[in-house]
Amino acid sequence: MKIAVSGATGFVGRHVVERLLGDGHDIVAIARDSGKGAAMPWADRVTFVPYDLYRNPGALTARMECPHVFVHLAWPGLPNYRGLFNLTENLVAEIALFRHLLEWGVPHLVVAGTCLEYGLQFGPLAEDGETRPTTPYGLAKDTLRKTLQLMQATQPFTLQWMRLFYMYGPGQSEQSLLSQLDRALAEARETFDMSQGDQLRDYLPIEGVADRFARVIGQKAVSGVINCCSGHPISVFDLIQRHLTANSKTIRLNRGVYPYPDYEAMAFWGQPVQLRSLGFP
Amino acid sequence: MKIAVSGATGFVGRHVVERLLGDGHDIVAIARDSGKGAAMPWADRVTFVPYDLYRNPGALTARMECPHVFVHLAWPGLPNYRGLFNLTENLVAEIALFRHLLEWGVPHLVVAGTCLEYGLQFGPLAEDGETRPTTPYGLAKDTLRKTLQLMQATQPFTLQWMRLFYMYGPGQSEQSLLSQLDRALAEARETFDMSQGDQLRDYLPIEGVADRFARVIGQKAVSGVINCCSGHPISVFDLIQRHLTANSKTIRLNRGVYPYPDYEAMAFWGQPVQLRSLGFP
Numbered sequence: 001m002k003i004a005v006s007g008a009t010g011f012v013g014r015h016v017v018e019r020l021l022g023d024g025h026d027i028v029a030i031a032r033d034s035g036k037g038a039a040m041p042w043a044d045r046v047t048f049v050p051y052d053l054y055r056n057p058g059a060l061t062a063r064m065e066c067p068h069v070f071v072h073l074a075w076p077g078l079p080n081y082r083g084l085f086n087l088t089e090n091l092v093a094e095i096a097l098f099r100h101l102l103e104w105g106v107p108h109l110v111v112a113g114t115c116l117e118y119g120l121q122f123g124p125l126a127e128d129g130e131t132r133p134t135t136p137y138g139l140a141k142d143t144l145r146k147t148l149q150l151m152q153a154t155q156p157f158t159l160q161w162m163r164l165f166y167m168y169g170p171g172q173s174e175q176s177l178l179s180q181l182d183r184a185l186a187e188a189r190e191t192f193d194m195s196q197g198d199q200l201r202d203y204l205p206i207e208g209v210a211d212r213f214a215r216v217i218g219q220k221a222v223s224g225v226i227n228c229c230s231g232h233p234i235s236v237f238d239l240i241q242r243h244l245t246a247n248s249k250t251i252r253l254n255r256g257v258y259p260y261p262d263y264e265a266m267a268f269w270g271q272p273v274q275l276r277s278l279g280f281p
Numbered sequence: 282m283k284i285a286v287s288g289a290t291g292f293v294g295r296h297v298v299e300r301l302l303g304d305g306h307d308i309v310a311i312a313r314d315s316g317k318g319a320a321m322p323w324a325d326r327v328t329f330v331p332y333d334l335y336r337n338p339g340a341l342t343a344r345m346e347c348p349h350v351f352v353h354l355a356w357p358g359l360p361n362y363r364g365l366f367n368l369t370e371n372l373v374a375e376i377a378l379f380r381h382l383l384e385w386g387v388p389h390l391v392v393a394g395t396c397l398e399y400g401l402q403f404g405p406l407a408e409d410g411e412t413r414p415t416t417p418y419g420l421a422k423d424t425l426r427k428t429l430q431l432m433q434a435t436q437p438f439t440l441q442w443m444r445l446f447y448m449y450g451p452g453q454s455e456q457s458l459l460s461q462l463d464r465a466l467a468e469a470r471e472t473f474d475m476s477q478g479d480q481l482r483d484y485l486p487i488e489g490v491a492d493r494f495a496r497v498i499g500q501k502a503v504s505g506v507i508n509c510c511s512g513h514p515i516s517v518f519d520l521i522q523r524h525l526t527a528n529s530k531t532i533r534l535n536r537g538v539y540p541y542p543d544y545e546a547m548a549f550w551g552q553p554v555q556l557r558s559l560g561f562p
Contacts, residue, residue: 084435087428088380092373099369130411136431143424147368150417154365 003217004028004067006053007074008046009036011171012112012164015210016071017042023214028064031074054093057100069217070101071110079175081116081137081263091140095147102155109148110217113163113225115202117142120265127163127225127273135263145225158220162213165229165270168239169206177236178243185249193257197237202229202269215278222274229270231281284498285309285348287334288355289327290317292452293393293445296491297352298323304495309345312355335374338381350498351382352391360456362397362418362544372421376428383436390429391498394444394506396483398423401546408444408506408554416544426506439501443494446510446551449520450487458517459524466530474538478518483510483550496559503555510551512562 003020007013008029017029018041027046031037034050049063053074077085101109116138117131133139145161152159168178177194184192204212212228234242237255244250260266272280284301288294289310298310299322308327312318315331330344334355358366382390397419398412414420426442433440449459458475465473485493493509515523518536525531541547553561 082434084380084428084432087431088376092376095369095373099365130413132411133427136428139424139427139431143420146414146420147365147417150368150420151365153363 001068001217002026002028002065003069003071004030004064005071005073006030007072007112008048009033009040010073011167011173011206012209012213013073014040014042014171015169015206016073016213017046019207019210019214020071020217021045023218028067030060053097054089057093057097060100061104066104066106069108069110070106071213071217072097073112075112078137079173081135084136086136086140091143094140094144098144098148098151102151102157106157108158108160108217108220110160110162110213111145111148113145113161114138114141115163115165115229115268115270116263117145117163118265118268120263122265122268124231124271125227125268126271127227138263149224158223160216160220160223161225162216162228163225163270164209165202165204165227167204167206167209168243171206177240181240181243181251185247185251189251191252191254192240193254194240195236195258195260196256197235197240197253198266199236199260199264200233200267200269201236201239202231202233203239204228204230212275212280215280216275219278222278224274226274227270227272228275229272231270231272231276233267233269282349282498283307283309283346284350284352285311285345286352286354287311288353288393289329290314290321291354292448292454292487293490293494294354295321295323295452296450296487297354297494298327300488300491300495301352301498302326304499309348311341334378335370338374338378341381342385347385347387350389350391351387352494352498353378354393356393359418360454362416365417367417367421372424375421375425379425379429379432383432383438387438389439389441389498389501391441391443391494392425392429394426394442395419395422396444396446396510396549396551397544398426398444399546399549401544403546403549405512405552406508406549407552408508419544430505439504441497441501441504442506443497443509444506444551445490446483446485446508448485448487448490449524452487458521462521462524462532466528466532470532472533472535473521474535475521476517476539476541477537478516478521478534479547480517480541480545481514481548481550482517482520483512483514484520485509485511493556493561496561497556500559503559505555507555508551508553509556510553512551512553512557514548514550 009031029046037048119132119134290312310327400413400415
């Protein structure tokens, strides 16, 4: 299939593109920075379209053929979840973008959601459960999803809303926990400052996330909200220990230096019911 | 106080302006159509600013002084609750408008909400209860409210979200139920086509709505979501009977001609807890 991927040079995008190429798909990779695009390992196996989707979404139609699937991963400004720009700029531009994609006739949308749509809810979270976002980012994604679902009433299309939880692996943000840990190890520091680490989260390796995208895209019968997660909570402390063990490293952990973030519940994880129907554990 | 009222020539606006003038406030009435403004009974007692708030919200600051209170009632395109423009145009323009009002320094916002924020929920509805909008209009208002509440985290201001239920009285839309009934009576028709009429709704006379706005504006301690309603459900059939009795009229009611609207629950009404704290019944 001809598949467009926005945010193709981002953490999720670069892996999703690689995985979809492996399945033999014809990929149009979209990102703002063509230099970043050229540096990707898959650069010579895709059609790269350098494009700012927020600036002039309507003109994208002149730059490429209408794809069978549009995988939308771009979202500028992360990880600033609390910035109002998520609503005042991004949400506004996203709604305009999807209007154009649907007018163009794209029949199948795969869009990155976020566990921050749930807000401060505890425990195992269901795909059909209520959302109560408490951050501008979470509210913007939540409203975007609801808007797309309302758009389906007037124009039928497939919507696969991949609600992402936590991820780690090659290409992750420099600010992410394991990137910081790796930097401390590379610099041979004696200690690593962290939160208490007892918070429970749901983590997937990024290659597992890309695999889930690829399988979902091939199964249009699975649609709506799809929790893209492991279903198994792990404490951040254990996550760090596991990473150290896997890399045969040690470092003294200074637990409790940083407070827990106020926009995340202490213990929550996803129920990946839809992914289980596709055979994932 | 200096109070700006947008949507001043609309059904709610015209009555709110009259009521606030009665309290001795200094009113800037904002509406797109200056002809409509000139036709208002209060035309020579207000400063009228003909303005399209959606076109260039930033330039409003050059047309008037910063008010103590901004009462925002404008919302183009009603009663088309299902039109996607509510999200793709109105919500987008509303967020931009409020950004400008807050940058300008308006300290006190009074904004019209809607019972359609609740979606298809039954029974008595609480101000702090969950919202589950099922229409683009309901979702747009719901997201606007949540956006304003998140904006309060970075810039303190008073927000009084007047969640409107059903209203009737002078100036109501030609398409409203009682307008249609009055027209049938004026034309001396024998019958009036209606739904079965058993649906339960919460109605206030428009003068009562204006009175509630005026009282709330004077009480900044009452803020957040304020259900602007009677708290007492009445069937649409009884509402019509009451209207006929009050006007000493009769007409044969053809019940069941129209289906119930699919975007409204069969029986719901508001709990006006905040208004009761101000002495309303």
